[in-house]
Amino acid sequence: xxxxxxxxxxxxxxxxxxxxxxxxxxxxxxxxxxxxxxxxxxxxxxxxxxxxxxxxxxxxxxxxxxxxxxxxxxxxxxxxxxxxxxxxxxxxxxxxxxxxxxxxxxxxxxxxxxxxxxxxxxxxxxxxxxxxxxxxxxxxxxxxxxxxxxxxxxxxxx
Numbered sequence: 001x002x003x004x005x006x007x008x009x010x011x012x013x014x015x016x017x018x019x020x021x022x023x024x025x026x027x028x029x030x031x032x033x034x035x036x037x038x039x040x041x042x043x044x045x046x047x048x049x050x051x052x053x054x055x056x057x058x059x060x061x062x063x064x065x066x067x068x069x070x071x072x073x074x075x076x077x078x079x080x081x082x083x084x085x086x087x088x089x090x091x092x093x094x095x096x097x098x099x100x101x102x103x104x105x106x107x108x109x110x111x112x113x114x115x116x117x118x119x120x121x122x123x124x125x126x127x128x129x130x131x132x133x134x135x136x137x138x139x140x141x142x143x144x145x146x147x148x149x150x151x152x153x154x155x156x157x158x
Contacts (some may be wrong), residue, residue, distance in 0.1 A: 114147070 088094060099105040
């Protein structure tokens with residue numbers, strides 16, 4: 001026996017798609033949960049990235065504070081060093097030694113010393129008289145002669 005296939009014709013309405021309503025609801029639920037899960041993962045990732053950037057900013061500020069403290073300590077050391085140098089420069093023995101050896105200066109002799117006496121103050125102006133030592137004119141030298149000439153003119157003194 002031979003069998004022949006039976007042809008059956010079914011009419012379809014192409015405008016109306018018939019999908020099982022339970023499948024449609026399941027697909028919507030799966031899409032909703034997938035979207036929700038994706039958003040949670042993205043927001044969690046953004047949270048962790050923002051925390052990392054916060055720690056990076058804090059670390060950078062701490063490093064800047066460290067650098068400023070180091071610079072401040074260096075300046076404190078430099079200030080102390082300069083204070084020590086200043087104290088050393090102000091010692092009279094060092095000043096005298098430099099004056100004698102480097103500049104060729106000498107300690108003044110008794111004949112070269114001139115004393116100045118200040119007498120009274122009138123309206124804020126000091127009147128000064130110069131009392132010269134009794135020095136021979138030969139020992140005075142050029143400056144001594146000029147000094148005695150000025151004294152003889154009477155500009156200074158009472």
